[in-house]
Amino acid sequence: MTDTDALIRAQGLSVRFAKKQALTDLSLSIPKGRVVGLLGHNGAGKTTLMKALVGLQRHEGSLSVLGLNPSTQRTELLKSLCYIPDVAVLPRWAKVGQLITLMAGLHPGFSPERAKDLLRRTSVGLDDVVGKLSKGMVVQAHLALVAAIDAKVMILDEPTLGLDVLSRKSFYEMLIDEWCDGERTVIISTHQVEEVESLLSDVLMLNEGQVVLNISLDQLDQRFVALSHDAAAADAVAAAHPLLRYRQHGQSAALFDGAPPDAVVALGQRVRPSLVDLFVALTRAPELNRRA
Structure with a gap:
């Protein structure tokens, strides 16, 4: 991601809780008009980062959202930023129209x-009472209320947690169709990587409080190479030290950061690496991936 028209900038962002370092020296820039997938295992620092972005978490280092300091200018910031946490909390007694x-x-x-x-x-x-809505309907109502705010940044923390696949699909369709307009930016934290991959323009991946990948999907396809190969070529491919060896459609495959040697490329067929494959590769061995 480039710094052009950046809505969010962080430099040396760190957060520590007692004995745990939640975020370590994060530096990033997120431009306008992007749909960013914030990925990481539980405890990777995703929620801590989002809370810092909305002014709910004290931190070290510099952080600017829409040109404002979230900690000291939160009231002004929330005029142009909306946030849906991982639990959609609406008063159960209220009718939707009252909200x-x-x-x-x-x-x-x-x-x-x-x-x-x-x-x-x-x-x-409009006459439905929140307490009588299904969980999926509550999430849809919450999104409708938040998306009706004339904001420039939306931050979503596991927005479809616990919903069935149809409800999740409906949520994301409404988000992309009705809110994303090429100027606004949305950050989506989720474990449902396969479902959001097609919606994303960028991915920001955290592991143990550090950034292991911060890249656009276009750049991702240029940087990472996946090869599908026969079992007979397994030893030769392994000797080239791929990030990950896995199975795809019943066949052996290997994932490389950068182009492998020509001799190795000749042993297989290039296939598109998925975000799930990258997630497994980069978060199970973070010591290999400090140059993201």
């Missing part, structure tokens, strides 16, 4: 008309 009225009085950038338009894409009605 729209409440939001209109709380946030100057909220559009009641847009919220109603977004809800028409769902099965949620």
Whole structure:
């Protein structure tokens, strides 16, 4: 990711909790108009980073979101940033229409008309009581309320956790169709890597509080090479020290950071590496990947 038109900049960002170093010397830049997948195992530092971005986590180093310091200018920042944590919390007693009225009085950038338009894409009605909605419907209502804010950055922490596949698909379709416009940026933290890969423009991967990959999907295809090969070539391919050896469609495959030697390339067929394969390769052996 380049620094051009960056909405988010961090330099030397670190967070420590008692004996645990949650984030270590993170430096990154996220431009406008991107859909960024924030990936990492539990405890990798994803939620800590997101809380720092929205001013909920004290930190060392410099951090700028929309040109503002999240810690000292949080009120101003939240006029142009929206955040959905991993649990969609809405008052169970309220009707959805009442929440729209409440939001209109709380946030100057909220559009009641847009919220109603977004809800028409769902099965949620204005007279529905939150406590009687399914979990998937609550998440859809929450997204409609948040997406109706005229914001420049949206941060989502496991937004579809616990939802069935159809509800997850509906959520992401509404997000991409109705909110992403080439100017706004969304950061999605999720473990459902396969489901979001096609939506992403960039990936930011954390492991043990450090960045192991920060790259656009276009650059990813240029940098990483995966080869599908016959079992007879396994020893020769292994000798070239791939990041990962795995099975793909019933055949042996190997993943390389950069182009392997021509002699090795000749032993197999190049295939596109998936984000899941990269995730396994880069987070199980972080000592190999400090140059991301």
